[in-house]
Amino acid sequence: MAVIAVELAGRSYEVRVGHGLLRDLADHAAPFLRKEIVPVVADRNARRHWGATVEASLASAGKLARWYDVEPGEGSKSWRELERLTDWMLAEGVERGDHVVALGGGVVGDLTGFACAILKRGCGFIQVPTTLLAQVDSSVGGKTAINSAAGKNLVGAFHQPALVLADLAALDTLRDREMRAGYAEVLKYGLLGDADFFAWLEENGAAVLARDPAALEHAVATSIATKARIVAEDERETTGARALLNLGHTFGHAFEAETGFSDRLLHGEAVALGMVLAARYSARRGLLAEEASQRLTRAVDAAGLPAEISALNLSCSGRDLADHMLHDKKMDAGTLPFLLLRSIGAAFLAKDVALDDVAQFLDGELQAH
Ligand code: GLY
Numbered sequence: 352m353a354v355i356a357v358e359l360a361g362r363s364y365e366v367r368v369g370h371g372l373l374r375d376l377a378d379h380a381a382p383f384l385r386k387e388i389v390p391v392v393a394d395r396n397a398r399r400h401w402g403a404t405v406e407a408s409l410a411s412a413g414k415l416a417r418w419y420d421v422e423p424g425e426g427s428k429s430w431r432e433l434e435r436l437t438d439w440m441l442a443e444g445v446e447r448g449d450h451v452v453a454l455g456g457g458v459v460g461d462l463t464g465f466a467c468a469i470l471k472r473g474c475g476f477i478q479v480p481t482t483l484l485a486q487v488d489s490s491v492g493g494k495t496a497i498n499s500a501a502g503k504n505l506v507g508a509f510h511q512p513a514l515v516l517a518d519l520a521a522l523d524t525l526r527d528r529e530m531r532a533g534y535a536e537v538l539k540y541g542l543l544g545d546a547d548f549f550a551w552l553e554e555n556g557a558a559v560l561a562r563d564p565a566a567l568e569h570a571v572a573t574s575i576a577t578k579a580r581i582v583a584e585d586e587r588e589t590t591g592a593r594a595l596l597n598l599g600h601t602f603g604h605a606f607e608a609e610t611g612f613s614d615r616l617l618h619g620e621a622v623a624l625g626m627v628l629a630a631r632y633s634a635r636r637g638l639l640a641e642e643a644s645q646r647l648t649r650a651v652d653a654a655g656l657p658a659e660i661s662a663l664n665l666s667c668s669g670r671d672l673a674d675h676m677l678h679d680k681k682m683d684a685g686t687l688p689f690l691l692l693r694s695i696g697a698a699f700l701a702k703d704v705a706l707d708d709v710a711q712f713l714d715g716e717l718q719a720h
Pocket of ligand 1: 488489
């Protein structure tokens with residue numbers, strides 16, 4: 352098992368990564384579980400796969416799970432579901448000193464985290480992410496949110512969990528497509544700050560995707576360690592350090608918007624293509640060597656992720672895509688900060704990117720393949 356500390360003054364916590372952690376959930380979570388009844392908010396599928404394991408572990412410690420089921424999918428990150436969940440937590444008598452367990456992917460983690468941020472002005476929670484994307488990204492760092500009619504994750508709070516348990520065995524039941532989508536965020540950590548890790552992924556990416564235990568643990572723990580370091584440096588995304596985690600997300604957001612935030616394109620798939628385009632755009636501006644951009648294209652392609660816009664079958668213009676970016680929540684005083692690359696392992700925030708130029712670049716990409 353790997354243990355990574357997220358160091359935050361007064362609110363430090365551990366992320367534990369390994370195989371079989373759900374089986375020992377009660378032991379890991381013991382310092383946070385004061386009562387016999389343990390509220391567990393779970394994605395329906397995660398409960399189907401892991402409910403019995405969680406119950407057996409809690410029972411061995413004389414505890415009982417009280418389940419709250421969440422329908423899979425972004426639709427559950429809604430005001431309606433938030434109201435239903437907080438009403439349930441109040442009815443269950445959850446108090447500030449209690450900890451609610453969030454079992455599932457990013458939807459459950461974001462929804463539960465936000466409910467816990469506002470319940471009685473804040474109660475505790477434990478993240479138990481069961482998807483690769485949630486393990487390496489959304490469960491760590493305290494961003495919680497629901498969606499609004501105006502866009503994704505626009506209503507939320509920073510609220511750090513007390514503990515994160517990333518059980519790699521949970522990934523055995525994940526569809527390959529979800530696994531690949533999560534892997535895009537793993538590649539991101541190599542790109543934005545760790546060239547050695549990127550090179551390791553070039554060699555070992557197939558083993559990670561095949562869920563080889565040692566390769567998977569190394570990839571997940573290294574990703575989380577990078578995220579933990581960045582979150583500790585810039586918890587509330589005010590200095591620019593945490594913004595690096597958005598590499599590929601501005602281009603990616605445009606593709607997600609154009610495909611209706613649907614299963615047609617998963618978030619991780621959009622991020623993968625977004626990172627490729629961020630690299631190509633960086634190369635076009637003479638900031639990044641062409642060879643580095645091609646290395647990324649090959650790594651994305653080898654992982655079975657989209658590396659060309661043509662894979663999306665879009666019928667839109669570069670301008671249409673650039674217009675979506677105007678609604679990105681990272682817009683700041685009328686400008687959209689872009690994450691670009693200087694080399695593999697060195698991303699930076701560029702504030703001088705003109706959307707017209709991006710639209711022209713995307714037109715070229717739309718026509719190229
Ligand atoms: N997912 C980006 C962040 O946590 O900042």
